[in-house]
Amino acid sequence: MAAIKFTKQELKAQRDALARFTRFLPTLILKKQQLQAEIRRLSLALVEKRKALAAVEEGAANWLALFAEPFDMIPYMRVESLQVRQANVAGVSVEVLDEVAFIQTLPPLAPLAASPLWVDQGLETARRLAVLQLEIHFLHRQRQAVAEELRTTSQRVNLFEKVKIPEAKEHIRRIKIALGDLETAAVVRAKMAKGRQKERRRSTS
Numbered sequence: 001m002a003a004i005k006f007t008k009q010e011l012k013a014q015r016d017a018l019a020r021f022t023r024f025l026p027t028l029i030l031k032k033q034q035l036q037a038e039i040r041r042l043s044l045a046l047v048e049k050r051k052a053l054a055a056v057e058e059g060a061a062n063w064l065a066l067f068a069e070p071f072d073m074i075p076y077m078r079v080e081s082l083q084v085r086q087a088n089v090a091g092v093s094v095e096v097l098d099e100v101a102f103i104q105t106l107p108p109l110a111p112l113a114a115s116p117l118w119v120d121q122g123l124e125t126a127r128r129l130a131v132l133q134l135e136i137h138f139l140h141r142q143r144q145a146v147a148e149e150l151r152t153t154s155q156r157v158n159l160f161e162k163v164k165i166p167e168a169k170e171h172i173r174r175i176k177i178a179l180g181d182l183e184t185a186a187v188v189r190a191k192m193a194k195g196r197q198k199e200r201r202r203s204t205s
Helices: 008-060 064-068 119-204
Strands: 079-089 092-102
Touching: 008 119, 079 119, 092 119
Parallel strands: none
Antiparallel strands: 079 092
């Protein structure tokens, strides 16, 4: 416990500190609850995206064997742009994926009209898988950022609840006892001085 001065000024300082801690704690607790709710929301979103990814993969299993037929899909899978925005999630700045745009210009020597019959469906599925994987990646990063903020906020809540507020209350208690003892001692000294004065007056009369 930090050293304190047993003065009225210190008593006021400790009372002011206790008032600040007590006033700020509910805000921290509310933020912690919001972050916990956001963690749950992001976790559920991740579960749903992973289910969707698994469903697309399962649906593609019937024609994946056709990939043995030579056709280079890589030129059709190149991402042209990602639309990403900054969002505020429970006070945490995170990146949110809004859109994935694939390059639409097809290679001149490999038009889709001359490609195997399964390519249209295969390309659509492959792009859907790529989008889902990107969405999962961004959701995972969001959850990591929120989890880190939750860890910091939880530490601050614990600091206020278990250290700062009890410490300020204990300081106030000790200072009040010390000041009370000083006041009592001052009263006793005053009475003793008054008694000595009376004794001197009686002895000189």
